[in-house]
Amino acid sequence: MEKVDAVIKSVLERIKPTEDEIKEVKELVKLLEDAGNKVVKEVGGTAKVQGSIAHGTWISGEKDVDLFLIFPSTIDRESLLDYCYKVAEEINASEVIEAYAEHPYVRAKLGDYTIDIVPCYKIADAKFKVTSADRTPLHTEYILKHLDDRLRDEIRLLKQFMKGIGVYGAEIKVRGFSGYLCELLIIHYGSFVDCVKDASNWRHKKIIDIEGYYKDFPEKLNVIFNEPLVVVDPVDSSRNVAASVSLENFYRFREASRAFLMDPSEKFFFPSEITPLSPEECLSKMSSRGTDFIVITCRKPNVVDDILWGQIDKSVKAFRNILKTWKFNVVRIEAYASDEKLYFIIELEHIRMPNIEIHRGPLVTIRIHSANFVRKYTTTAKDEVFSGPYIRGGRWYVERKRKYSDARVLLLDYLLNKIDSSGIASRIRRSIKKEFDMFINEEILSLYRFDDSFAKFFTCFLEKIEPWLR
Amino acid sequence: MEKVDAVIKSVLERIKPTEDEIKEVKELVKLLEDAGNKVVKEVGGTAKVQGSIAHGTWISGEKDVDLFLIFPSTIDRESLLDYCYKVAEEINASEVIEAYAEHPYVRAKLGDYTIDIVPCYKIADAKFKVTSADRTPLHTEYILKHLDDRLRDEIRLLKQFMKGIGVYGAEIKVRGFSGYLCELLIIHYGSFVDCVKDASNWRHKKIIDIEGYYKDFPEKLNVIFNEPLVVVDPVDSSRNVAASVSLENFYRFREASRAFLMDPSEKFFFPSEITPLSPEECLSKMSSRGTDFIVITCRKPNVVDDILWGQIDKSVKAFRNILKTWKFNVVRIEAYASDEKLYFIIELEHIRMPNIEIHRGPLVTIRIHSANFVRKYTTTAKDEVFSGPYIRGGRWYVERKRKYSDARVLLLDYLLNKIDSSGIASRIRRSIKKEFDMFINEEILSLYRFDDSFAKFFTCFLEKIEPWLR
Known part of the structure; x- marks a missing residue:
């Protein structure tokens, strides 16, 4: 030690x-x-x-x-x-x-x-x-009653640790540990080291009930709270102070705690800064991955952060869905908000897919469907057919024209013509309707060169690594 | 009618x-x-x-x-x-x-x-x-006892129908209906039309027991025979004459029968000939699919057809397996044997895949594995890492170098260095070891131009359609 x-x-x-x-x-x-x-x-x-x-x-x-x-x-x-x-x-x-x-x-x-x-x-x-x-003054009262100066320093350590590993803050953007939660953890464990020692063995779900509200009927806790970490609010037994902690951040804290105890270092509290790659390095890193990148930008809707990040999360899911529906393989999608703009960064295995898709038809044994399928693809829809109809196993198949073989075309069609049914969240939809931009692969450099905060985030996207491992 | x-x-x-x-x-x-x-x-x-x-x-x-x-x-x-x-x-x-x-x-x-x-x-x-x-003379005896000249013509019609739709022959290359099987079907149904009428409603499994060997215990048939079509040999109750009929050809016969009855035409018996595309048309058809093609050729092993096609089927599976293992998406693989050579035709969604692959690591909660994973990808295997290690949900991940990002390189490595563990069948393996060739996309035209039988097969591959729909 x-x-x-x-x-x-x-x-x-x-x-x-x-x-x-x-x-x-x-x-x-x-x-x-x-x-x-x-x-x-x-x-x-x-x-x-x-x-x-x-x-x-x-x-x-x-x-x-x-x-x-x-x-x-x-x-x-x-x-x-x-x-x-x-x-x-x-x-x-x-x-x-x-x-x-x-x-x-x-x-x-x-x-x-x-x-x-x-x-x-x-x-x-x-x-x-x-x-x-209204509850906040009660929190202050409780905290002041239970803290001394030693514990205050322990709290500072825990908060800084949470900041360092990127899990500090209950807001939707982070889905991590609030300041009040850090304070309660120290009140419970007595010190930063005892907290991380225990955390390094956490498995969800981990339950902490400082005031022992549920000590006579602990089974109730499992029913009321279903988050990975449960810390019962000492001033309100019906509230989980850790409700905001995502599974990912729960485990991130666990892993960082374990790594810190194995090899203590200040880098857990103060990870090395991200230096944006030079535009040339960035381009070479992008192309060395052999994948394709699409960045979509629009003005940031003027809403508070928690609403904004709720909308961003929903929109990321929508992009993922659209791409998956049309059989594009997504490597990762992440979003970034600068002061004025939103950026959706999409990495795909291939921006271009084949022009054909193998379309599985009905079972041969279903007479009507089989007949309709064969008729359709030998007459009205013949133009869409590359190969077939043919029988494989017990089914009919055709190899037909894929509706979208270029993800750029797909996304443009959704953003320009189908945005209301796209699943993108309302405020972001409204912003995109006014104006958006799309950048593919090396075109992204024109953003990268002139927007330092984007450059930093995009570097992070490319290097994606837990901060303490940087 | x-x-x-x-x-x-x-x-x-x-x-x-x-x-x-x-x-x-x-x-x-x-x-x-x-x-x-x-x-x-x-x-x-x-x-x-x-x-x-x-x-x-x-x-x-x-x-x-x-x-x-x-x-x-x-x-x-x-x-x-x-x-x-x-x-x-x-x-x-x-x-x-x-x-x-x-x-x-x-x-x-x-x-x-x-x-x-x-x-x-x-x-x-x-x-x-x-x-x-030894059983053949008994078949002849049985058939001669049950046929007259009318039935002989009905048999000819059924055989020609089977030929026309591509399911005639019990050999492994076809996995279809033997001549003897056609004869028994006519003896059973009495005429070609009654045979296709019934066949148009077949569902596997269809059981025909002309001599009624199992009429007192039909449940036995399900136990003894598990092929889609069961026709008990009149001279040997333990044998299914239709054992060679694949599920696909079973259903192909069903569908062709149905289509013939709905719209009778000589094309079921004499489908239109395949005219090989001109080399220019072939190239344009290939590129319009937006996929990638690989053709592997070697000398044809000098073995009888049934053994050859057993080996070819096994080798096609091996190629499919190798490509799947390394995450290449196969559209189709088919094989063709000319008098002297074998051809494996492989169509892929993309011959090039990204240089990265997302590699799923251990659960965060498994201490030893997590520690080893993080250590490995931050030290010894750091060179292979594009991004990570990072935590997603409850697991560690890295984005690391894909071993093979080019299917040509992958297949060459297997054919040159790993052929004995490739799963390719022994006689074909031996042939490949002596010499093989590989052609990618437009390179295939150099084969296509100078080998008419290959050109015809490759045209078939591209147009893949049931013969009676041609």
Whole structure:
């Protein structure tokens, strides 16, 4: 464990906030809460910073602060957002915009900090919540009651580890581990090392019930929760804090934990940066794979990230489906969103398929179908026939013209003419209808050369490897 | 049925032997039997013509005669062939060679007739047979007892129909209906039309037991025989005369029968000839399919047809297997034997596959395998890796170099270096070891231009259609 300790010590030095930073954050918290209280006091509300800043578990350099405005239930919902705007004004924030998760809130800039001003109702028990935001103050209460400074550092380590291996964040884009989940894991295991030790043996499903809500009827857990990882929320026994963790990320954390314990290294926390390939290297890497690439781009729909990534996932499935329906073999499809654009990157075994397809006809023993099949392919549909009809085993076959033998033509036809039945998600569909671009193989370089963030992502696509193995 | 009758009448005029032909054949039979008897009388044997000539069911123009030398069981097996040679000498035959089916016999030319001189033992009951040849005289006896001249014409029609639709012959190359089987079908059904009427409704399995050997325990038939068509041999209840009929040809006969009854035409008996495409048409047809073609040729092994086609079938399976193992998608593989050469024609979706293959690794939960997999593909086998290792769902994956991305290279490697473990049949293997050639796509034209019989077969391969639909 000496090596583990050395790595941990060194990582902690990099991620633990400095005295100056702590002082700065404390002042910021006071300023925010004072301003908030000033605005909401009149209606019996209170303003309190929540999340990792409130819990004292933030990682050095993080500049996101959650300021919650907690209202009595007598205040009606429609007016809540006005108070958020008032607070933003009170602190003289810049770039104030309305954002949206489960419910609307206000996002504002203050210096280099991003302040989310979130309205919620004061509740005594999670079961009275109106939105999930209402539960947040209960989380803070619980966390503050169970943490000390040693545990705070352990949490920082776990969060940084999750970031390093690419599984940090409950949002749909990541489908990973939230900050609150990391905090609960450390409360449960007592230390980062004990957490990864146990995680390295996880098999889904892994169940953690810190407050022992289900200790007398554990079988209930299997019925209520069907995610690979179940961590019962200490403030709400009906909620799985780890509901967002995908099977893949569950196993990714397991494997990274195991690899870290076998050969501890800072690269698990700080993987080496991806250096985009030069355009020439990129082209040579593409052609050395001997596959074909299609990139489809459109403007990014103006929706919040979770909705966007839900739509992206659905659209990736739609592309996969279309290609599979027409018998193109997909190697991989991945999507990327830059600030302004969406990119679907499709890798195919072959962009061109034969002009023929072997079409299996009816069983010879089914008289009517056989007769119709033979008649069709010797008369009306004769033009589509390359070979046949012929009998193989007990069936009729023809080798007929494949409708789409070029994936580019197929996708263009779907995007231009059949988009409403394509399965592509609504907002992305709308964006594609306005404008899209398609790039094939070396044409992709024209994107690659002029869009650094795409170049980085495309390099990742080509090199696809777990970050700690980079 | 008027149209059927007209067709039948017209066909019969073409296939019924003329008076002159009958006279010529009768004289030939007498000459052969006299010569044969002269040779075998001294040892108590008799010579008798068998088969369709003896049954009077041959089709005009057929020039194959089976002369059987029937010996008492006291004559030892080794000396039988000597008598066959002596008979060949006696009739002054040319091109006398030793041939081989189940046992050796002698094949000789006399004018434009081919005479098979086959030795066998005289038996009273099929259960005493030493080889299947011994049973032949019993067949002749049975047939002669059950035929009249009307039935002989019905048999001629059925045989010609089988020829026309490509299912005539019990040999392995065809896996179809023997002459004797056609004779039994007519004895059973009474006429050609009644035979095809019933056949047009056949479903496998179809059982015909003319002598009613199994009428008291029909369930036994299902146990003893598992071919699609079962016709119990009237002279040997343990034998299925239709054992050679493949499922495909069973259904082909059914479908042709049905189509003939719906729209009677001489094309079922005399399908239009295949005109080989011009080399230019051939090339354009090949490229319009958008597939890739490989032709492998070698000298034809010097073995009898049934063994040859057994070996060819096995070798076709081997080629299919090799290509499938290495993930090449086969459209079709067919083989052709000319007088001197063998041709394997392979059509692939793509002759080139990507350089990468997605290689599925172990489940993440299997510690040792996971660790070995990751170690292997990040160290020793790193050179083979294009992407990965990465986790998808619950498994490790890499995208690694495909061993063979070109089917030509794959097949050359197998034919040159791995032929003994290739699955290709022994005699063909030996021939390939001596010399073979491989032709890809337009290279095939160099064969096509100079080998008419190949050109005809290759045209058939490209147009592949049931003969009566041509």
